[in-house]
Amino acid sequence: MYEICPETPADEPEVEALYDLCFAPGRTALSSYRLRDGVPKVADLCLVLRADGILLAAIRFWPVRVADQPVLLLGPIAVHPTAQGEGLGGLLMRDSLARARTLGWARVLLVGDAPYYSRFGFARLDDVIMPPPTNPDRVLGLELRPGAWVDVAGPVTRETMPDANRISRSTNALPPCVTVGHPQEDTDAHQSATGASADQ
Numbered sequence: 001m002y003e004i005c006p007e008t009p010a011d012e013p014e015v016e017a018l019y020d021l022c023f024a025p026g027r028t029a030l031s032s033y034r035l036r037d038g039v040p041k042v043a044d045l046c047l048v049l050r051a052d053g054i055l056l057a058a059i060r061f062w063p064v065r066v067a068d069q070p071v072l073l074l075g076p077i078a079v080h081p082t083a084q085g086e087g088l089g090g091l092l093m094r095d096s097l098a099r100a101r102t103l104g105w106a107r108v109l110l111v112g113d114a115p116y117y118s119r120f121g122f123a124r125l126d127d128v129i130m131p132p133p134t135n136p137d138r139v140l141g142l143e144l145r146p147g148a149w150v151d152v153a154g155p156v157t158r159e160t161m162p163d164a165n166r167i168s169r170s171t172n173a174l175p176p177c178v179t180v181g182h183p184q185e186d187t188d189a190h191q192s193a194t195g196a197s198a199d200q
């Protein structure tokens with residue numbers, strides 16, 4: 001069994017170590033990190049996945065803006081190398097996106113491999129521009145609300161409003177932690193536990 005919980009300050013050193021393990025050295029030099037510097041994470045959506053207390057995967061989100069509209073920037077997401085390919089990344093993707101929808105977020109952005117993220121509904125955003133140098137083919141978006149990316153185009157900018165996460169703080173509708181079975185053994189149980197919808 002796995003437990004998925006919101007990340008707490010106590011988790012942070014382990015999560016940073018997992019990201020250091022899974023990504024190339026200098027990951028924080030990427031231009032996407034300039035959108036995160038000094039901006040609080042979207043705390044309700046930053047999740048850790050543990051088995052028997054051992055951290056196996058983590059996902060984080062930050063608020064950004066495109067055309068002055070609020071957007072969720074997904075990432076980083078990482079699964080420990082010993083547990084990759086077992087569906088844990090998919091668990092975190094589906095659970096966090098279901099939480100985001102519950103919280104009222106309309107649109108999500110990420111920089112990543114389309115062959116992986118397309119299975120969650122992400123597609124290339126032709127007119128959304130990440131800070132250079134970013135390969136435009138890797139700028140992907142997902143609508144949590146139908147039409148949410150229509151006419152939302154231009155450069156991605158930092159969130160500058162201090163209360164930008166207010167929709168995350170204004171609800172207690174989310175379960176703090178959920179226990180789920182192995183994704184490749186019991187898909188129905190997972191969906192029941194997380195409330196993830198089948199159309200993601």
Ligand SMILES: CC(C)(COP(=O)(O)OP(=O)(O)OC[C@H]1O[C@@H](n2cnc3c(N)ncnc32)[C@H](O)[C@@H]1OP(=O)(O)O)[C@@H](O)C(=O)NCCC(=O)NCCS
Pocket residue numbers: 022023077078079080083084085086087088089090091111112113115116
């Ligand atoms: C990418 C990552 C989060 C996926 O999590 P995971 O638990 O290993 O993946 P899942 O078990 O949910 O899904 C496995 C499937 O995704 C595919 N996949 C994994 N990474 C992929 C990638 N970068 N591009 C295309 N497909 C990928 C696998 O081939 C497998 O395909 P299949 O279902 O057809 O067999 C994880 O492998 C990881 O942490 N990698 C290193 C860090 C990283 O690259 N993070 C993403 C930054 S964009």
